[in-house]
Amino acid sequence: MCGIVGYIGHREAYPVVLKGLKRLEYRGYDSAGVAIYDGKNIKLSKTKGKVVDLETRVKEEISDVGTLAIGHTRWATHGEPNDVNSHPHYSNSGELVIIHNGIIENYAPLKQELINRGYEFKSDTDTEVLVNLIEDVKKNENVKLGKAVQVALNQVVGAYAIAVFDKNKPDEIVVARLGSPLVIGVGEDEFFIASDASPFIEYTNNAIYLEDEEMAIVRRGKKVKVRKIKDDSLVDPYVQELQLNLEQIEKGGYDHFMLKEIYEQPRAILDTFRGRMLANEGIIRMAGIDDNIEKFLNANRILIVACGTSWHAGLVAEYVFENLTRIPVEVEYASEFRYRNPVITEKDVVIAISQSGETADTMAAIKLAKSKGAFVFGVCNVVGSSISRETHAGAYTHAGPEIGVASTKAFTTQITVLTLIALKLAQKKGTISTSEFHQYLSEMDAIPAKVEKTLTSDNHVKTIANIYKDATNFLYLGRGYNFPVALEGALKLKEISYIHAEGYPAAEMKHGPIALIDEQMPVVVIATRKGHYDKVVSNIQEIKSRKGKIIAVVMQGDKTIKNIADYVIEIPETLELLTPLLTTIPLQLLSYYIAVMRDCNVDQPRNLAKSVTVE
Numbered sequence: 052m053c054g055i056v057g058y059i060g061h062r063e064a065y066p067v068v069l070k071g072l073k074r075l076e077y078r079g080y081d082s083a084g085v086a087i088y089d090g091k092n093i094k095l096s097k098t099k100g101k102v103v104d105l106e107t108r109v110k111e112e113i114s115d116v117g118t119l120a121i122g123h124t125r126w127a128t129h130g131e132p133n134d135v136n137s138h139p140h141y142s143n144s145g146e147l148v149i150i151h152n153g154i155i156e157n158y159a160p161l162k163q164e165l166i167n168r169g170y171e172f173k174s175d176t177d178t179e180v181l182v183n184l185i186e187d188v189k190k191n192e193n194v195k196l197g198k199a200v201q202v203a204l205n206q207v208v209g210a211y212a213i214a215v216f217d218k219n220k221p222d223e224i225v226v227a228r229l230g231s232p233l234v235i236g237v238g239e240d241e242f243f244i245a246s247d248a249s250p251f252i253e254y255t256n257n258a259i260y261l262e263d264e265e266m267a268i269v270r271r272g273k274k275v276k277v278r279k280i281k282d283d284s285l286v287d288p289y290v291q292e293l294q295l296n297l298e299q300i301e302k303g304g305y306d307h308f309m310l311k312e313i314y315e316q317p318r319a320i321l322d323t324f325r326g327r328m329l330a331n332e333g334i335i336r337m338a339g340i341d342d343n344i345e346k347f348l349n350a351n352r353i354l355i356v357a358c359g360t361s362w363h364a365g366l367v368a369e370y371v372f373e374n375l376t377r378i379p380v381e382v383e384y385a386s387e388f389r390y391r392n393p394v395i396t397e398k399d400v401v402i403a404i405s406q407s408g409e410t411a412d413t414m415a416a417i418k419l420a421k422s423k424g425a426f427v428f429g430v431c432n433v434v435g436s437s438i439s440r441e442t443h444a445g446a447y448t449h450a451g452p453e454i455g456v457a458s459t460k461a462f463t464t465q466i467t468v469l470t471l472i473a474l475k476l477a478q479k480k481g482t483i484s485t486s487e488f489h490q491y492l493s494e495m496d497a498i499p500a501k502v503e504k505t506l507t508s509d510n511h512v513k514t515i516a517n518i519y520k521d522a523t524n525f526l527y528l529g530r531g532y533n534f535p536v537a538l539e540g541a542l543k544l545k546e547i548s549y550i551h552a553e554g555y556p557a558a559e560m561k562h563g564p565i566a567l568i569d570e571q572m573p574v575v576v577i578a579t580r581k582g583h584y585d586k587v588v589s590n591i592q593e594i595k596s597r598k599g600k601i602i603a604v605v606m607q608g609d610k611t612i613k614n615i616a617d618y619v620i621e622i623p624e625t626l627e628l629l630t631p632l633l634t635t636i637p638l639q640l641l642s643y644y645i646a647v648m649r650d651c652n653v654d655q656p657r658n659l660a661k662s663v664t665v666e
């Protein structure tokens with residue numbers, strides 16, 4: 052995790068880097084720092100806390116003038132988040148300065164070697180080891196910074212995206228990546244370096260995404276030179292035109308990115324199926340599936356690997372795929388899958404789901420599956436992300452940038468893509484009839500408008516949030532397609548409001564969780580009319596008779612549950628298989644409003660970061 056930003060060109064660099072850090076803060080926010088070259092010296096300022104704290108520090112401590120700067124916003128791995136461990140880090144001579152996103156796994160022996168050679172360390176970080184290793188190579192081998200970086204990185208085990216400069220060569224920044232993202236924005240006589248393109252989108256649409264094991268020398272007024280770190284071979288950099296715009300990465304009048312992203316879901320879902328699903332003509336076309344359809348149709352089973360919310364989307368997909376296609380599906384936490392020596396064969400198709408496309412465990416699971424000969428298909432949101440490039444084929448979710456740490460529109464668009472895939476396969480296999488296929492397509496077509504309608508429950512959900520905001524525990528129950536939605540609702544509440552919450556299949560309640568029910572326990576029950584309705588109604592009765600409080604998400608016009616629940620939130624009628632796209636909306640709003648009312652930092656919850664690029 053961590054966000055890195057750099058600028059070299061003709062503008063004042065600090066404002067560019069500062070704004071960029073604010074945009075990358077979703078990647079980590081426990082400390083921040085900046086190093087500016089002022090024409091003679093490096094000015095460095097860093098602090099525990101957020102980018103706003105850095106802003107104050109810079110004002111107090113250093114001159115912010117200069118046309119070269121690098122900055123960092125951190126999610127701590129090695130060393131607690133304090134001022135000293137914040138990036139950038141100097142080398143011992145004070146000539147080199149570095150920012151780093153990732154982990155140097157063999158930092159301990161490298162550090163010991165450097166200590167034996169007389170190096171001293173101020174911080175507990177692996178990054179300070181790396182910058183001194185680069186310095187050591189540079190001095191001992193009498194080479195330029197670029198070469199020193201290359202030699203040093205060949206001794207390193209781990210993951211990194213780095214930017215480093217030398218105060219004696221202030222016309223260049225050397226960057227490199229392995230396992231952590233790094234993109235170079237190419238402007239008119241100026242360059243931007245960042246973990247994603249958001250810091251420079253108002254300056255240029257042209258970008259070079261470094262591949263793993265590549266490094267680049269970004270030199271003022273020159274073309275970017277890209278090389279392979281391992282064998283020094285030159286790479287012709289591909290300058291790609293970005294589709295991102297500024298509006299997409301700003302709050303657009305909403306108090307928080309999370310709320311904006313919740314409200315973007317009608318548009319995001321539409322964008323996800325736009326051009327892929329032609330409901331009137333009864334067509335689904337998705338290049339990644341069409342080109343590989345036989346692999347899916349002949350698969351022994353489909354394995355889905357993912358983490359967090361993406362794993363929940365995978366669970367929904369398990370129900371959808373098995374029901375529509377009759378292909379067996381297994382869903383695994385990527386972090387477990389990668390280490391448990393799973394049985395994978397060439398007849399398996401693996402679907403990896405990841406919003407960021409950078410999650411380390413998901414990436415490792417993909418590599419493992421590929422090494423066993425499985426065909427791996429990616430479902431990612433971030434275009435050009437590591438996972439989208441590592442997989443054999445894939446489909447983007449087209450949700451647009453998701454900046455709030457709590458995933459919202461990524462979840463519903465992942466379900467949308469996965470449902471389209473399942474429908475396409477079912478049509479090809481003949482496991483659903485033509486009329487069913489057409490019905491699903493026309494219902495899917497109506498989903499954006501129904502999400503819009505569901506969002507009108509906003510004020511009602513806010514009222515419910517106000518009633519239960521001080522609860523210490525919540526239970527979420529759902530069945531079938533909505534069991535994973537219950538898990539997702541509980542995760543949303545936990546991560547942004549810090550209230551303990553658990554999701555369960557409704558029928559499991561009597562096997563344990565029922566012991567928790569008393570008058571203090573709010574229970575959110577998803578009770579759609581066709582989802583084992585009567586059984587869920589019985590579960591609600593069981594909770595009520597133990598004085599639990601029921602907040603039920605029901606289909607429009609439901610009368611039975613209205614009579615027994617404390618509160619009901621209605622969603623429009625749709626096919627049961629598509630209900631997760633609607634039932635999840637009020638649960639997102641509920642957690643959002645509770646977190647706001649508890650004065651929590653909704654977009655940047657404590658201890659979390661948007662993309663988990665470490666194990």
Ligand code: M6R
Nearest residue numbers: 359360361405406407410457458
């Ligand atoms: O980028 P990914 O989808 O791979 O991320 C997976 C999880 O880290 C992510 O979904 C996380 O659980 C979110 N904070 C949930 O809101």
